[in-house]
Amino acid sequence: MYGELGNKLVQHAKRTQSLAHLPPYQTEFVRAVTREVRDLDKDASVTLSQLGTGFTPSADPATACALLVNHLSMRRNKRCLLAYHRVRSNKLEEMCWNGMDILEQQQQSQQNRGGNNHGSAETTLLAGESAGVNSLSPEEEEFVRQYSDLLAAYKGQWTDIDLTGSLEPPRDLFIDVRVLKDAGEIQTEYGSINLTKNSQFFVKQGDVERLIAQGFLQRLS
């Protein structure tokens, strides 16, 4: 049926909005919808060329209706495709803003997939964990790469501000944090701190914001 595949894409997009990660790109659906549009266009032009120039819609309501349905289905499919891609690219942009390294995760999970052949239980587990991340189309990978560049270029003009920083109003200058993963040594203006797992520190918020966002540290209230 016309538009059914498009509808599926929209449902996927709707689901994507409420997910934390990005589900796999629906290459098959996108291709099928595009094909449907091309077929519809072909049909429409065939019908039109058969009719010639002296066509009055009121004289032949059946053909007019068929043309209209074709036309509207094409437009609808286009809207569905645009909506699907827009939701995904918005999500990718948001990830860029949050400082997630999407491409690196993508590569990692691809490598893990390759590693599966060796039958290691650990890599299987890892691949399963990051399966949600390994889901970009090649076009989307390119998009992410270029958007990161664009973002970096814009951010570069505001180095003092750190545009990707927290959007919560700052309340305290110093906060308590607990280290969840080893993060190595960081430099602060009060000297260097060695962040080893399970240790707890009282540090300046600005110094560790990035690490909190990346999941190395946890803020204690």
Place this chain on the structure above:
Amino acid sequence: MDIDDILADIDGGSGGSLATEDLQALTRAWVNEKGSPEILTYPSELIERVMDRIRKQIETIEMQTGDMDPKMNFRLVILQTELERFKYLIRSFLRVRLAKIDKHALHILTNSEVKARLSASEIQYLTAHQALLHSHYRASFLAQFPPNLQRLDDTAGGISMVEHPDLDQVIFCRVLHDVADPITIEGTDTADVWLKRGDIFVVRWRHVADAVTKGEVELI
């Protein structure tokens, strides 16, 4: 102290140094930007001044960090807190603008009057971002479409593809100065509404947009 005193304090400007005024102006610009559905004019001079001050403050802090004097340390904490707050204001301000730029990208690009409200780097970001999105759509599926369906700013078929800001959105605002001309609101039984200083209104954005631009009304 009632609201009038506070207002007099705010826009009297008496005794306040330029720095304090800038802080007020920045806060006001930030709140206005957050409240309004449209993007507002970029206050380039104000941002420039504040950024200068932030840079100086960072230098001061770096210079004095080595000092172990406890009195000095206390001052530093205050300085840094202030710095963080300023940084937050600017960051949030810029991010709100970017969100609007992304949302109404095509509307802004095609409307030169609105486009003039952006800063140079924002325009740069906007054009680059749109080009990027367009080529992404094109590479993903649009290139295989029939040529008459490839446009992204189509208005045919009854639905415009360009998203416009909702000028009828309701906002809360406070009047800072008496406004000379009354505003008329269609569809209500009140004929003219006079904006008197200190009044607070809940009103559609389109009716006070001009007054906000002139600085006679602020959003809250």
